[in-house]
Amino acid sequence: MAAEESTGKSSIAAVFNRAAAVYDQVGVDFFGPAGLRLVELAALAPGESVLDVGCGRGASLVPAAAAVGADGSVVGIDLAPAMIDKVNAKIAEGGLRHARAEIGDAESPNYSDDSFDAIIAGFVIFFLSDPVVAVAKYSRLLRPGGRLVMTVRLSDRREDTEIPRIVNDALLPYENEARPAPKRPRDPLGTRDGVEEVLANNGFTGVRVVDETYQARFDDPAHYWRWMWSHGARERLEKISADRLGPAREAVISALSKFARDKQLIYPIPARFVVAERA
Numbered sequence: 456m457a458a459e460e461s462t463g464k465s466s467i468a469a470v471f472n473r474a475a476a477v478y479d480q481v482g483v484d485f486f487g488p489a490g491l492r493l494v495e496l497a498a499l500a501p502g503e504s505v506l507d508v509g510c511g512r513g514a515s516l517v518p519a520a521a522a523v524g525a526d527g528s529v530v531g532i533d534l535a536p537a538m539i540d541k542v543n544a545k546i547a548e549g550g551l552r553h554a555r556a557e558i559g560d561a562e563s564p565n566y567s568d569d570s571f572d573a574i575i576a577g578f579v580i581f582f583l584s585d586p587v588v589a590v591a592k593y594s595r596l597l598r599p600g601g602r603l604v605m606t607v608r609l610s611d612r613r614e615d616t617e618i619p620r621i622v623n624d625a626l627l628p629y630e631n632e633a634r635p636a637p638k639r640p641r642d643p644l645g646t647r648d649g650v651e652e653v654l655a656n657n658g659f660t661g662v663r664v665v666d667e668t669y670q671a672r673f674d675d676p677a678h679y680w681r682w683m684w685s686h687g688a689r690e691r692l693e694k695i696s697a698d699r700l701g702p703a704r705e706a707v708i709s710a711l712s713k714f715a716r717d718k719q720l721i722y723p724i725p726a727r728f729v730v731a732e733r734a
């Protein structure tokens with residue numbers, strides 16, 4: 456593994472490790488409903504074996520365990536130990552003896568070929584330095600006819616909302632120019648054509664792209680700020696120096712206040728699900 460890649464991975468893992476306590480816990484319905492939808496699209500049957508890569512706190516792992524039942528099996532992997540602790544606590548609480556979560560890299564899951572009936576990957580593939588290598592690996596891990604279901608970036612779909620642009624504009628003046636956000640390479644799965652090409656080149660067939668929108672509700676603009684700390688957006692906020700963080704928060708809240716209705720915000724978040732079958 457190249458040093459740069461390892462640094463990128465460990466910094467992403469560290470961000471999610473710090474986010475784990477509040478990830479999907481701040482009263483915003485997004486990762487939960489999207490995780491359920493991912494499982495629904497995987498059309499899991501009782502007795503099947505499932506790998507959930509980048510399982511986080513189990514938004515899709517727990518419903519997948521319910522779908523395959525005690526005769527099936529679900530293993531979740533994540534790079535952030537605190538996420539693994541949270542999901543294993545949930546597994547124990549639910550008595551889901553056929554499910555487990557362990558530390559593992561979504562780019563190179565360490566299991567035997569032909570081990571799984573389904574692989575699910577919710578909001579993780581765009582963190583990987585080489586998603587194409589990951590897709591090739593998933594193809595080998597799946598049995599013939601096995602399904603891959605993942606959420607991918609949507610570079611070719613216009614956002615239905617101004618909120619990300621408003622927040623971006625408000626944050627820019629507070630970011631440390633000496634440490635600009637790392638430029639991520641072009642995402643080969645970021646367009647519908649790209650997804651279809653990558654999957655076809657790696658032994659998948661029957662590719663379906665399903666675009667949906669989730670109406671995330673926020674009590675007020677401060678609630679939106681708290682939500683940013685609870686997921687990947689935290690990486691950007693953590694790069695703002697301590698003395699600028701308070702003013703940055705005020706700037707985001709003030710900009711969003713002009714957009715709020717009776718204090719509330721509704722952010723229609725677009726999500727793209729991709730479903731494919733291993734030939």
Ligand SMILES: C[S@@+](CC[C@H](N)C(=O)[O-])C[C@H]1O[C@@H](n2cnc3c(N)ncnc32)[C@H](O)[C@@H]1O
Nearest residue numbers: 471486509510511514533534535560561577578
């Ligand atoms: C946005 S969260 C999604 C979590 C979960 N799938 C969900 O839908 O709520 C992204 C997760 O991917 C994990 N992650 C990022 N890069 C990873 C990698 N290379 N291998 C495994 N997990 C990774 C993070 O630690 C984090 O838990």
